[in-house]
Amino acid sequence: MGEKIAVIGTGYVGLVSGACLAEIGHRVICADRDQVKINRLQMADMPIYEPGLEQMVRSNMERCRLSFTTSVEEAVRSSDIIFVAVGTPSMESGEVDMSQVRQAAEEIASHMDSYKVIVMKSTVPVGSSRMIERAMRVIAGVDARFDMVSNPEFLREGSAIYDTFHMDRIVIGADNCDAAKRIARIHEPLNAEVLFTDRESAELIKYASNAFLATKISFINEMANVCEKVGANIELVAKGMGMDKRIGMHFLQAGIGYGGSCFPKDTKAQLKIAEHVDYDFKILRSVIEVNQSQRIRFVEKVITALNGTVEGKRIAVMGLAFKPNTDDLRDAPALDIIRMLQQRGAFIRAYDPVAVEHASKLLADVEFYTDPYEAVADADAMVVTTEWESVKNLDCLQIKRLLRSPVIVDGRNVYEVSQMRQWGFRYYSIGR
Helix, strand or coil, X not given: CCCEEEEECCCHHHHHHHHHHHHCCCEEEEECCCHHHXXXXXXXXXXXXXXXXXXXXXXXXXXXXXXXXXXXXXXXXCCCEEEECCCCCECCCCCECCHHHHHHHHHHHHHCCCCEEEEECCCCCCCHHHHHHHHHHHHHCCCCCEEEEECCCCCCCXXXXXXXXXXXXXXEEECCHHHHHHHHHHCHHHCCCEEEECHHHHHHHHHHHHHHHHHHHHHHHHHHHHHHHHCCCHHHHHHHHHCCCCCCCCCCCCCCCCCCCCHHHHHHHHHHHHHHCCCCCHHHHHHHHHHHHHHHHHHHHHHHHCCCCCCCCEEEEXXXXXXXXXXXXXXXXXXXXXXXXXXXXXXXXXXXXXXXXXXXXXXXXXXXXXCHHHHHCCCCEEEECCCCHHHHCCCHHHHHHHCCCCEEEECCCCCCHHHHHHCCCEEECCCC
């Protein structure tokens, strides 16, 4: 018999986590104040693109293990374990906006009618769990019985369901051992190693992990820039580095930098956490700077490929989402690159298999396509910004026939240099 679980928030983390918890046998109710989103979810219409998610949601709804509501009160009172999975976006200062977490905590505290385990799934700065607990106890009263647990998520967009069922680790931070063990038990079917910690360490593990991965990306991009100057091949350099088991191959793919909902937000937040304790996190400051400058360097590469100007040129941008298998455009490098090219007078024709609808609300004066060949037709250059399989598998000889001039600027190194030159392209990539 599974646990009765509520998930507050049906964004990326909440929806995927709720569906996966239902899949392993728990009864899950997901709550969100967005009536339109809940209406869609009640019809198994996904508000986000994530491979396999719609089928999982639909099957668990049919088994009566997964439901959706706009009533936090209903979710809280019908559950014993409550996951908080609301958004924690960055503010302009780099600080984390905790308003959704505070609001969710207030509503939970107002409706608790029995002992609950409150699980912080949202990515929050160190110390947030204790701050939220204090606020909840003021609202719920001295007799309120609940325990707070920190359980950060480590999901990758585009492979979140796979990641859930093949977790590297489950981190559980708690003061109460029984509450921690209870959260470990609900994850037992996933067969992942569990690390029990204090709450502060659990909160910091999430930020430290993302900051370190972002550092690897910015480091390899810096190395790629050096490779271009000395005539080396970044892919061979990365392979040689990655063969060292202390380093590993993961996140050593040179390109136009990281984006998405986690790395940009979490690196800035970790920088602020350090500032609040009077520590200058110099490495992380450089990581953020390098990531932004990589986009500017790429635009300069496009300008060079088109003989020093993009004024009046039609450029086919292949990929809008920050990575394949998602429609997430948060801090996507492609958006910055498109805007910079437009500022320099270029006309943009943009392709993406799933993110066009979202992108059309964020970008002006762009022609959007869901067929890559239509996007490329009569363009002066093709620019690769997202490594979609549909982009990797293009018929490049057909692309050459469709382009006005055989120019490809590849920001994700998806094609082989020698092959592209053999086919007669003027081909530019990163660090090769």
